[in-house]
Amino acid sequence: MPVIEQTGTEEVHPDVALVEASRNGDTAAFEKLVRQYDRQIFRTAQHITQNREDAEDITQDVFMKAYNKLDQFQGNSKFSTWLTRIAVNESLMRLRKRKTSRTVSMDQDVQTDEGSIPRDFADWTPDPEQQYGTSELGGILQRTIAGLSPGFRTVFTLRDIENLSTEETAQALGLSVPAVKSRLLRARLQLRERLSRYMKRKDGSAKP
Amino acid sequence: MTCTDFLARMTDYFDGEVEPELLAEIQSHLCECHHCEVLVDTTRQTIRVYRDHQVYELTDEIRERTVSRIMSACTGKH
Ligand SMILES: [Zn+2]
Numbered sequence: 613m614p615v616i617e618q619t620g621t622e623e624v625h626p627d628v629a630l631v632e633a634s635r636n637g638d639t640a641a642f643e644k645l646v647r648q649y650d651r652q653i654f655r656t657a658q659h660i661t662q663n664r665e666d667a668e669d670i671t672q673d674v675f676m677k678a679y680n681k682l683d684q685f686q687g688n689s690k691f692s693t694w695l696t697r698i699a700v701n702e703s704l705m706r707l708r709k710r711k712t713s714r715t716v717s718m719d720q721d722v723q724t725d726e727g728s729i730p731r732d733f734a735d736w737t738p739d740p741e742q743q744y745g746t747s748e749l750g751g752i753l754q755r756t757i758a759g760l761s762p763g764f765r766t767v768f769t770l771r772d773i774e775n776l777s778t779e780e781t782a783q784a785l786g787l788s789v790p791a792v793k794s795r796l797l798r799a800r801l802q803l804r805e806r807l808s809r810y811m812k813r814k815d816g817s818a819k820p
Numbered sequence: 821m822t823c824t825d826f827l828a829r830m831t832d833y834f835d836g837e838v839e840p841e842l843l844a845e846i847q848s849h850l851c852e853c854h855h856c857e858v859l860v861d862t863t864r865q866t867i868r869v870y871r872d873h874q875v876y877e878l879t880d881e882i883r884e885r886t887v888s889r890i891m892s893a894c895t896g897k898h
Pocket residue numbers: 822823826849853854855856857
C-alpha cells in the first residue's frame with residue numbers, strides 16, 4: 613500500500629490514493645478501482661432493477677460517470693459509498709423508465725405497515741442448502757427479494773448483502789440514519805415472512 | 821418489555837447498539853418469549869442465506885468486456 617498522509621490517528625483509506633492518481637491521469641489506478649468494485653456495483657444494480665442487461669449497462673455508466681466526476685469526490689464518504697450512490701440513482705432512473713405507469717422512488721411503499729408484528733413464527737430448517745439444491749435455493753432467493761418494493765430491497769441489499777454500515781447506507785441513499793434503520797427493519801421482516809414458507813421445518817406444515 | 825417494544829429495538833440489537841441495561845431487558849424477553857426468539861433466529865437466517873448465496877454475479881467474460889469498455893471510454897478522454 614502506498615504511504616499517504618495521515619490525518620490524526622485515523623488511517624486514510626487506500627482508495628484515496630488511487631482516486632488521487634486517477635485524477636492525475638493514471639488510468640491503471642482507475643482500473644484497480646473498477647476491478648475492486650465492479651461486482652458490487654453490478655449486484656446492487658441488478659437487485660434494484662431486477663434486470664441483467666440494465667445492470668450491465670449501469671455498471672459501465674457508473675464508472676464512466678465516476679471518472680468524469682472524480683473532482684467532485686470530496687472524501688467525506690468512502691469512494692465505494694460514493695460509487696454506490698451513483699449506482700442507486702442510475703438504477704432507480706432505469707426502473708422509472710421501464711415502469712412508466714408507476715412512480716419509483718426510495719419512498720415507494722415504505723409508508724405502509726409501520727411496526728406491523730410478524731405473523732409467522734415457525735422454526736426454520738437449519739440447513740436450507742440441504743433441503744434445496746444450490747440452484748433451486750438461488751431461484752427462491754431471487755424471487756423472494758424481487759417481491760419487495762424497490763426501496764426495501766435497496767436498503768436490504770446495501771446493508772445486509774453488501775455489508776455497508778448503517779451510516780454508509782444512509783449516505784448512499786441520501787436518507788437519515790433513523791430512516792435507514794426503520795426501512796431496514798421492515799425490509800428484513802418482509803423478506804423473512806416471505807422466505808418463511810420455503811424455510812419452515814419439514815415436520816409441521818412443511819414446504820409448499 | 822412487550823413484543824412491540826422488542827421489535828422497535830431489534831435493528832439496534834442486531835447492530836450491537838443497545839445500552840447494557842436495555843440489553844438485559846431484551847435478553848430476558850427473548851428467554852421468555854418463544855415468538856421473538858424465533859423471530860431473531862429466522863431473521864438472522866434470512867440475512868445469512870442472502871449473504872452466503874450471491875444471487876447475481878458478473879461472469880468473467882462479461883466482466884472483462886465491461887472493464888475494457890469502461891477503460892477505453894475513460895482513456896479516450898485523455
Ligand atoms: Zn416477544
